[in-house]
Amino acid sequence: MRWTNIIAFDFGTKSIGVAIGQNITETARPLTACKSKNGTPDWIKIERLLSEWYPDLVVVGFPLNMDGTEQPITESARQFGHALYRRFGIKVVFHDERLSTAEARAYLFDKGGYQALNKSSVDATSAVIILESWFSSNKAQDRAL
Template structure:
């Protein structure tokens, strides 16, 4: 099994939730939240993480509308992700992030943690959900490829 190191990003106007995965590509975990001040500040923080974790790929959540279309925010996120991909010299893949912040809030409620006082934690958890969904889809695709290659 090849080692996998990816960062999941929940990109917002004010904050970016960051998640990472274990080397096997099975489990995503929220790492930290970046309070955005400038593009260069985000690049500098993520560059350090990329080096420390030997990151190979960025997985960015795209905020599609509930109807499944790419609205203004999805287009802005794509533009930001492409610039970040170039600045960090890493490929980027996208995951539908609809309802991930809601799911993250529900997890906090279950732990009796106030979502309104923990916005950064919501962003980290949402990033972990985005990355976990990507890891799960990737694993399903790999299983499907192996199954299709088996002789019948």
């Protein structure tokens, strides 16, 4: 199995959380949050991150309702993933992100109380949860990378 960098994005119309992980340990860590202006991502910052980390794959969180149906932001996340592919030619997969923000908030609160709940930390930690969940549900596919 070869070592592979994978970046995850937790898409939001105001902020996009970013995490980096790799397939050998199937773990991730938060990197940053990129601001969005009127739903438009900071493509310059995203390009810098992709150039710095050279991921073989990008995982984009796919926001769904608890019953599995799409919500208004789902289409925006889909468009973001397609734009990543068109702009940078990198393989993009989508992964269910239900409850990732709630889990991120609980984790950060346990670690540092209310002071740890700043928007950037929550978004980046949500991206970690999305990526580690993707690792868990795609073990066979991950090993094939």
